[in-house]
Amino acid sequence: MNLLTQYWPWWLGALALSFVAVGYFYSLGIPCGVSGVFGRVAGWREELEARSTEMSMARNAAQVQEQMMAEALAALQELPEEERKQVEAEMRAAQAQEAASAPAATTVVRPHPAAHLAFLASIAVGGLLAALSSGQWGLLTDMGATYSSFFGSGPSAWLILFVGGMCVGVGTQMAGGCTLGHGITGNSSLQIGSFTATAAFFATAVVASFIFKALL
Amino acid sequence: MACSHIPTCPLFKHFQSNATLRSWKLMYCDSDKRSQNCERFKRSEAGETVPPNMLPNGKSILL
Numbered sequence: 001m002n003l004l005t006q007y008w009p010w011w012l013g014a015l016a017l018s019f020v021a022v023g024y025f026y027s028l029g030i031p032c033g034v035s036g037v038f039g040r041v042a043g044w045r046e047e048l049e050a051r052s053t054e055m056s057m058a059r060n061a062a063q064v065q066e067q068m069m070a071e072a073l074a075a076l077q078e079l080p081e082e083e084r085k086q087v088e089a090e091m092r093a094a095q096a097q098e099a100a101s102a103p104a105a106t107t108v109v110r111p112h113p114a115a116h117l118a119f120l121a122s123i124a125v126g127g128l129l130a131a132l133s134s135g136q137w138g139l140l141t142d143m144g145a146t147y148s149s150f151f152g153s154g155p156s157a158w159l160i161l162f163v164g165g166m167c168v169g170v171g172t173q174m175a176g177g178c179t180l181g182h183g184i185t186g187n188s189s190l191q192i193g194s195f196t197a198t199a200a201f202f203a204t205a206v207v208a209s210f211i212f213k214a215l216l
Numbered sequence: 217m218a219c220s221h222i223p224t225c226p227l228f229k230h231f232q233s234n235a236t237l238r239s240w241k242l243m244y245c246d247s248d249k250r251s252q253n254c255e256r257f258k259r260s261e262a263g264e265t266v267p268p269n270m271l272p273n274g275k276s277i278l279l
Contacts, residue, residue: 029222030225043265046265050265050268052266053267053268053269053279054226056279057268057269057277057279060279063279064230064269064277064279065230065233065237067273067278068230068237068240068277069237071235071271071273071275071277072236072237072239072240072243073232073236073239075239075240075243075271075272076239076243079243087239087242088239090238090242091235091236091238091239091242092235094235094238095235105229105230105232105233107226107230107231107268108226150218173263176263181217189223189272191220191223192220193220
């Protein structure tokens with residue numbers, strides 16, 4: 001079987017995707033998702049600023065812990081009495097079970113935006129290499145026969161693509177992720193929000209395809 | 217049900233390191249209702265950037 005020109009068996013595709021998702025998480029410490037990565041590259045200034053803060057927090061772990069403890073005790077005093085007593089009782093119960101001096105937790109420093117850019121570039125380079133090595137490289141001016149049968153060709157088809165792309169961008173921002181982020185990474189970490197989002201993605205796609213078939 | 221942002225919250229790990237810090241978890245993370253008061257949660261839900269040093273009550277850790 002030629003892995004560059006034919007669809008992979010489901011099990012091989014699943015293994016490859018899980019390798020990418022798990023490898024991404026363990027190498028960068030954040031969940032894998034293309035829309036999230038794209039957002040981090042687009043907001044690189046904020047990412048750099050946040051990274052700098054995290055590095056400072058990691059360097060001053062003991063000082064950070066002290067401040068967090070002082071603020072926690074102050075916040076506790078601002079709670080209504082009944083709630084405060086309940087939290088204090090739970091704190092005492094926890095205190096009895098743990099060592100007197102636990103080490104300060106280390107702040108995880110996010111990756112440099114260049115790492116995200118490299119990930120996005122690698123997607124394009126991988127696609128290019130696959131197309132070149134399978135002899136399918138070429139400049140395409142349409143989305144293929146199926147797309148043309150629904151939306152025709154020319155400027156109107158491009159306009160629909162543009163509007164579709166905008167909907168995907170806005171939708172992934174609203175949903176907090178795309179099919180990769182929710183469908184693979186979120187579902188595999190058993191996040192209820194990702195189950196809901198993935199169900200909505202697929203249900204909408206099925207309904208939309210029936211509507212388009214009926215209308216066009 | 218606990219806060220849905222726990223898996224991605226960078227501060228949550230700190231909240232488990234000792235009993236005093238665990239009070240943050242008890243005050244803000246242990247239920248959906250409590251997480252609605254978390255400034256980090258509110259900012260994130262609004263699609264805004266959440267500063268890494270912002271505590272659940274909206275105050276910042278000074279560095």
